[in-house]
Amino acid sequence: MHLEQLSIIVAVGKMGVIGCGGKLPWKIPDELKFFRSMTVHGTVIMGRKTYESIGKPLADRENWVLTRHGDSVDNSKGLLHVFSGKDEVIRRIRAAAPLRHFWVIGGREIYEKFLPHCSAIVCSEIFGDYAGDTYFHMPDAFEPVEKLCENVHFVSYRWRRRKE
């Protein structure tokens, strides 16, 4: 059911805002550094819209992109793994070496689809007021267990699934 090696990583503003017009609502270099430090050398799993907003594969990570229209994603350099559905992604994670870590990096649609399979969420709470049109709300099934990073712009916690 839940995969120990699968986590969500998300940055959330007030009222759960995560995106605005297809982009991040904020520009916070320290949060991007934190994101990199968590995900580097792992596998990042994202929706086609998030991949397009990033604009290129993330370095030093295996990049998995979900789309129902495989030819809409330029993979001419062969740097991406393109998937047409969640089931194949889950199957590949189950088959992977146990110490490998997989990060669901968004956006909203992909968080929603993979949440039932994740054992942890790394969430940066962004300070300040940012408008947006895309949201993520921390599910009741998770509780914060560890503060990972804190500065004037954001605080990050690791959340774990509550024991059933």
Ligand SMILES: NC(=O)c1ccc[n+]([C@@H]2O[C@H](COP(=O)([O-])OP(=O)(O)OC[C@H]3O[C@@H](n4cnc5c(N)ncnc54)[C@H](OP(=O)(O)O)[C@@H]3O)[C@@H](O)[C@H]2O)c1
């Ligand atoms: N704050 C954060 O931490 C954070 C992180 C990531 C993203 N974001 C923001 O979130 C927004 C994007 O989120 P979004 O929900 O609009 O888009 P998204 O989740 O990034 O991508 C949605 C796309 O993923 C594909 N997809 C979804 N479910 C699928 C399935 N079961 N099988 C195959 N493909 C599937 C579809 O692509 P096709 O249409 O090609 O079929 C769908 O249009 C942006 O504003 C972005 O900046 C914020």
